[in-house]
Structures are given as C-alpha cells and as structure tokens.
Amino acid sequence: MTNDTAIASPTAAGSIEVRDLTFAYGRDPVLKDVTFKLDKCAIGLLGPNGSGKTTLLRALLGHLKGASGNIDVLGCDMTVKPHAARKRIGWMPERGGILPDMSGVGMVAYLGELSGMPTTDALQRSHEVLNYVGLADERYRKADTYSQGMRQRLKLAQALVHDPDWLFLDEPTSGLDPSGRVSLLELVRDLARAKGFGVILSTHLLADVREVCEEILVLRKGVLLDHGRVEIDTNGEHEVFIVEGFGDETAFADQLAAAGIPAERQERLWEIAVPRDVGAHRILEAAAATDYALRRLEAKTETLEDLFFRLVDDRSVTPDEGGE
Amino acid sequence: MPVYERGYRHWENSGKKAAPAWWAIARRGIAEPIKSRRLLFLLVIAWVPAIVKGGILYFTFKMGELSRLLGGDWTDVTSAGFHAFLMWQAPFVLIILAIIGANLITKDREDNGLALYFSRPLGLKDYVAGKGAIIMTYYFAVTLFPLYALCIFGYLVTNGATGMEMLIEIPLRGTLYCMLAGTSYALVLLAISSLSTRTAFSVMWWVLLVAGTDALAEIIALFDARLAIMSFPGQFLNGGTLIFGADPNLEGVAPAVSLGMVILYGAAGWLILRRRIRPVEVVS
Known part of the structure; x- marks a missing residue:
C-alpha cells in the first residue's frame, strides 16, 4: 500500500490543477479548454443545468476516458493513476448513491473498506461520521428506507468515512426542504471552514455557494467563464x-x-x-x-447573482467560444 | 444538535492491514444472502444428492454387487461417477446462481451504486473479482464442496477406490473443472446482470440462457446431433467429461470443442463487462 501515509495524514495540504481540459461525448463537446488551479478551500462550481459541472467532477475523479489536457489532483495524474488520489477524495453523487439492502452504518463501513480502511477502523469511523451528520439514531435502519434528507446526510457520511482531503459534492441540497437544506449546508460549511476540508460544491443554487464557499468556478456550455473569490471586488478604481x-x-x-x-x-x-x-x-x-x-x-454593489447572470448571459458568450 | 456540539475527529489509522477491495466486496456479498432462511433451505436441499450418493456408497460396501446393479451412476466411485454427480447438481446451479448472481450488478446500476464504487480506489478488475467470487463461492457450495465431502466419505466407506483416487485424483479433477466452469458461469452471469437495471430481466435472461438453450438444443439435436452445441449448460458438462475422463455427453460435439466453448463464454462475458461497467451516473 503505497499511499497509506497519505491516508494517515489527511490534513496534508493538496491542490488541484487542471490544464486545457477538453472532453466530448461523441461529437458534443462538454468541456472546452478548461484551466484552473485550486488550493484547499471551499469552491462553488456554478453553472446552469448542462453546463458540464458533473462532467468536470468526474474528470477530477479520473472517470473520463479520452479527455485531453492535464488533470492533477493531489499530485496524481488522474488520467493515468487515479487510485492514489481517490483515497483522499470523498465523492457525493447527485443521483442515487445508496446501496440497497444495507443499514446506514453497514453501507458507510463497507465503503470505508473499499477506500482502503481496515475493517475495524471502517466500522468505528462509520459510527463517528454518522453521529456527526446527525444520523446516529437511524444508523441501523435500512438505507433505502431513509427520507431524502437522511439520504443526503448518509451520502455525505460515506464521502467522509475515510477522512479525505477533498470533498466533491454534486448538488448536495437537491430535493431537500428548507430546513434540511440549511442543516446540510451548515455541515458542509463546518467541514470547509472549521475542519480543514477542501470542498468543491457543484450546484446551480447561488444561495448555497454564498452560504459555504470562498471561491467560485463558473461554467457555461463547458467553458470556464470565471474563477475568483465569492466576495465581489470592492477595491477597484x-x-x-x-x-x-x-x-x-x-x-x-x-x-x-x-x-x-x-x-x-x-x-x-x-x-x-x-x-x-x-x-x-x-x-x-x-x-x-x-x-x-x-x-x-x-x-451599487455587485452581488453573486449579478456576477453569475452577467457571466452566463447568452449575449455575453457564444456557444462556440472556446476560452475564458 | 448543532454541528459544533457534535464535533468531528479526523481518522487515526490503527495500522491494521486493510483487506483488498475485491475481498471486501466478496465477503459482504457472500455473508449477506446467508441471512435468508429460504436460501439456506435451498442449499441444504442441494446437498441431498450428495447425501443420497454417500448413503448408496455405504450400502454398496455393505451389500456388495447387488446394490451396484441397482444403483448405476450413484454407486460409481470412479471419476466418471463423480462427473455424473455434478450433472445432477445442474438444476441447483441454475436456481441458486439465479438467486445469488442475477442482481449483483443490476442492483448497483439501478441505484447508481457504481458511482460510489468507482469513486473509491478500485478498478474494474477488483469489482468483477469481488462480485465473481460471490458467485463462485455459491457455485462451489453446491458442486465442489459436496464433491470433496463425497470423496472423503467414499474413501472411508468403500473398498473399491484407493486413497490416491479418492483423496487426490478426483478432488483435483473436480477442482479444475469447477474452477473453470465457475469462472465462466460467473463472468456470463455478471455480464447478464450488467445488461439491465431490473432484477427480473436479469433472472429471465439467465433462465433462458441455461434452461432455454438446453431445451432448444434437445429438440433440434434430434435432426442434427451437432446442433447440441447450442445448449449452454450442455457445453459445461460435455467439456467436463474431458477433465473427468468420462464418456461424452453430447453425441455430435467433441468434449474439447465444448471446453473451448466454455472458455469462449467466459471471454465473451468479460468483454461485455468491460463495455457495460462504467463509473457513470444513470441519468434519468
């Protein structure tokens, strides 16, 4: 196990660097010359539906075959050897992501083992993270009987179980009621701000990004339109x-x-x-x-909404535009 | 309870050795179905032929040639007799593998579980090895393990076989056959399981492949014996005659050809799995 050291020191700093990433499904380009570098913090990955957010997250997990460009996550080239980096990434998918016929604690422990944890460690950790996300009382229930809010928390727990450096969260508040959304964002903010996790929060909800993130990446039709701080610049001329x-x-x-x-x-x-x-x-x-x-x-102060709509406005970028 | 009161502790590795990913998948997949009483009952039923054969072997020893005349293959303590035993187990193989294996990948696809698996440090080979080990374990539970038990029992109660045959030769032949057949069955069944997101469809395709092609081959072989090659399970058993040194099962198909078909089935299953299992999300 060459990466046990990396697992044992999960708080070690690590960055993500993408250069000239281009990917297409058949003839349809999904990502076009995407380039950015992220240091460990909370980043909102914003964009309208179909803008390439999930595809970009998949690329960061090393799931895309045939992508051109460089994807370097925590020092690993994800197009060649993604396994070492995946030990240090927690992924929360948008759809599904619940293993049926398993209890909450069983599912989280199982996925912990698949992440390279010893069996006893995985079981102990699963109890801890389920307690952290607020599912301690429901941990022995079958996961497929959970409500939508509990499912989202369970998915967050499975992403956390191996104590990764980075969390990739794909639409984590999707389908949640207002109180569920608030409490989930509270967890994500705590993880990013107080617990030292790098977080990429993929969403089309600006309010979620404003709640949690320090930086934003804005995608539209596969083109990276902006990468910067969430706070709008108030020090211009x-x-x-x-x-x-x-x-x-x-x-x-x-x-x-x-x-x-x-x-x-x-x-x-x-x-x-x-x-x-x-x-x-x-x-x-x-x-x-x-x-x-x-x-x-x-x-006049420009809000995140102003910035987002200015960037993704159809008049500002043509579909064939290939750069920032 | 607010987040700040719950707290979060970073993981401190205990330093214990972690199991390989395929084994973590296999262990859970093997242990989980055993909790079902119906499956346990079926496994017990699947051992009945072995118990009956064991009993007959015992009485053969006690009653001599009389029972040998009555018993046919049941009293045969040569490797051909044990190959016949594996033939009797075929219906149990069909049913138990359908229960255990048909939903192994179907469920993961249905619930978008593949995204969870492949966000972990494991690849296609780990995943297939883990799932395949589940199928092979249950296949062995109704074929190889009873065969081992019979060999030991046969050695203890009969005087018609030597220790070399019963304790070494036949178990080795059985192991070789079951490893080959089990691997091929596992790859084919997993490939079928990967084709659908509905368990019922996977079960149906499996039953059609095993029972359907066998019934069809029985009929069309009446016109041309070589067409018996269409029987999917028939190739396994006919190929097995080569390993066990028994007479061929199928008239028009050479055992070596059948054995080649068995390997081909496995290869085709692997190719399908390579195409079907991708860590992509199911977009509905």
Whole structure:
C-alpha cells in the first residue's frame, strides 16, 4: 500500500490543477479548454443545468476516458493513476448513491473498506461520521428506507468515512426542504471552514455557494467563464452609484461629463462611475450646480447573482467560444 | 444538535492491514444472502444428492454387487461417477446462481451504486473479482464442496477406490473443472446482470440462457446431433467429461470443442463487462 501515509495524514495540504481540459461525448463537446488551479478551500462550481459541472467532477475523479489536457489532483495524474488520489477524495453523487439492502452504518463501513480502511477502523469511523451528520439514531435502519434528507446526510457520511482531503459534492441540497437544506449546508460549511476540508460544491443554487464557499468556478456550455473569490471586488478604481432625481437631465449629465465622470442613463436611473478617491462628492456638486433635485443616491454593489447572470448571459458568450 | 456540539475527529489509522477491495466486496456479498432462511433451505436441499450418493456408497460396501446393479451412476466411485454427480447438481446451479448472481450488478446500476464504487480506489478488475467470487463461492457450495465431502466419505466407506483416487485424483479433477466452469458461469452471469437495471430481466435472461438453450438444443439435436452445441449448460458438462475422463455427453460435439466453448463464454462475458461497467451516473 503505497499511499497509506497519505491516508494517515489527511490534513496534508493538496491542490488541484487542471490544464486545457477538453472532453466530448461523441461529437458534443462538454468541456472546452478548461484551466484552473485550486488550493484547499471551499469552491462553488456554478453553472446552469448542462453546463458540464458533473462532467468536470468526474474528470477530477479520473472517470473520463479520452479527455485531453492535464488533470492533477493531489499530485496524481488522474488520467493515468487515479487510485492514489481517490483515497483522499470523498465523492457525493447527485443521483442515487445508496446501496440497497444495507443499514446506514453497514453501507458507510463497507465503503470505508473499499477506500482502503481496515475493517475495524471502517466500522468505528462509520459510527463517528454518522453521529456527526446527525444520523446516529437511524444508523441501523435500512438505507433505502431513509427520507431524502437522511439520504443526503448518509451520502455525505460515506464521502467522509475515510477522512479525505477533498470533498466533491454534486448538488448536495437537491430535493431537500428548507430546513434540511440549511442543516446540510451548515455541515458542509463546518467541514470547509472549521475542519480543514477542501470542498468543491457543484450546484446551480447561488444561495448555497454564498452560504459555504470562498471561491467560485463558473461554467457555461463547458467553458470556464470565471474563477475568483465569492466576495465581489470592492477595491477597484471606480465606484458605481445609482442616482435618481428631478430637473434638467441634460445639464446634469453635461456637468458630470465636464468633470470627467461618465453617466449612463438606465430608464429612470443614472448609473455613474466615479473615481473611488472622489466618491459621491462630485455627483452632489454637479446636482447642486444644475439644480438637479436628488431623490436617490446609493452605491451599487455587485452581488453573486449579478456576477453569475452577467457571466452566463447568452449575449455575453457564444456557444462556440472556446476560452475564458 | 448543532454541528459544533457534535464535533468531528479526523481518522487515526490503527495500522491494521486493510483487506483488498475485491475481498471486501466478496465477503459482504457472500455473508449477506446467508441471512435468508429460504436460501439456506435451498442449499441444504442441494446437498441431498450428495447425501443420497454417500448413503448408496455405504450400502454398496455393505451389500456388495447387488446394490451396484441397482444403483448405476450413484454407486460409481470412479471419476466418471463423480462427473455424473455434478450433472445432477445442474438444476441447483441454475436456481441458486439465479438467486445469488442475477442482481449483483443490476442492483448497483439501478441505484447508481457504481458511482460510489468507482469513486473509491478500485478498478474494474477488483469489482468483477469481488462480485465473481460471490458467485463462485455459491457455485462451489453446491458442486465442489459436496464433491470433496463425497470423496472423503467414499474413501472411508468403500473398498473399491484407493486413497490416491479418492483423496487426490478426483478432488483435483473436480477442482479444475469447477474452477473453470465457475469462472465462466460467473463472468456470463455478471455480464447478464450488467445488461439491465431490473432484477427480473436479469433472472429471465439467465433462465433462458441455461434452461432455454438446453431445451432448444434437445429438440433440434434430434435432426442434427451437432446442433447440441447450442445448449449452454450442455457445453459445461460435455467439456467436463474431458477433465473427468468420462464418456461424452453430447453425441455430435467433441468434449474439447465444448471446453473451448466454455472458455469462449467466459471471454465473451468479460468483454461485455468491460463495455457495460462504467463509473457513470444513470441519468434519468
């Protein structure tokens, strides 16, 4: 067992690096020149349905045959030798993923053994992780009698049993009621923020990403559109303000233009970008000089939703586009 | 209970040796069906021919030639007699393997379990070896293990066989035959199991393959004996005559050809498994 050391030190740092990954089912390209590098943290893998999220996770597990490019997970080339890395990855599939005719504890222990754990360790760990995910009282019940919320927790437990470095979670809150969703996200956030797991959370729910993740990867039609922090950049050169008022619109705009500040009309509102060091001061001056009565003046902050919709908007990327 | 109160401990490896993945699969798959009383009952029934043969061997020794005349193959203590014993076990092989093996992969496909297996550090060979070992164990339970028991019993109660025959030659022939036939049966049954996501379909295909082709071959062999090659189980038993040194079962098919067919079945099963078992999700 060459990787026992790796298993025994699950908190060791490890990164994921993908370069020029391209994959197609037949003639339909699913991933196109995807390149990114992830350090251990919580990453939201965002994209509309059919954008290639699950395929990308499969690629990271070494499940794709015929993919071009490099997939390096925890120092292992996943196209050549994926087994060593899989010992350090926990995978929670979206659909199914429950082994029938087994109790919860039996299923988790069984999958622990398949991950390379000794039998007694796997059994002990399965009790521990089922307790952690809140299934301690239901662990001896047949897994196929579990409710949807319990199934999702069980799938998380099986992903955790061998104490991996990374968790790949494919739509973990799919089909959950609001309280189930909140408690599952609470678990995932705890694992990512407090327990030191790297997490890739594949979802089309922006709220889930906002709850848990520090970084995002945005995919659309197999193209990686963005990779960055979840917090929107507030340190740029310009600050955008939304302005609404009454008076001579043209004079107000001319006054701003004379000060070197472009103003863009959006129906009844102005969207005005001013240098960050100047702030709203120049807008107030221009309004005073032209007797333009301000009714509303507020800083515009781009939300994750704004960013996501801006990136995946059909007008922003053509289907044939092959790069970021 | 909130997460922070439950806590989470990272795993500390006890340092004990981990079992290979195929063995973890096989162990669970072998142990689980035994919990069914119906299967246990069937296994006991499958040993009845061995018990009957054992009893006849005993009385043959006690009553001499009279019972030998009445008993036919049942009293035969040569390797051909033990090959005949394996023929009697064929119906049990059909039924027990259908119960044990038909759903082994079907269930995993139905419940998208393959994704769970192959997210672990195991490959197709580990998976097939584990599942195949389950089938072979139950195949041995109704063929090889009773044959071993009969050999030991036969050696103890008869005076018509030597220790060399009963304790070495026949068990070796039996082991060779059962390993070959068991591997081929396992690969074919797993291939059938991988073709569907419904257990009923897998059982139906298995029964058609075993009982259906045998019945069909019986009929069409009346017109041309060589067409007996269409019988799937017939090839196993006919091929077995070569290993046991018995007379061929099928008139128009040479035992060596049948043995080749058995190997071909196994190879075809493996090829199907390679195509069908992929760690992809079932998208409904």
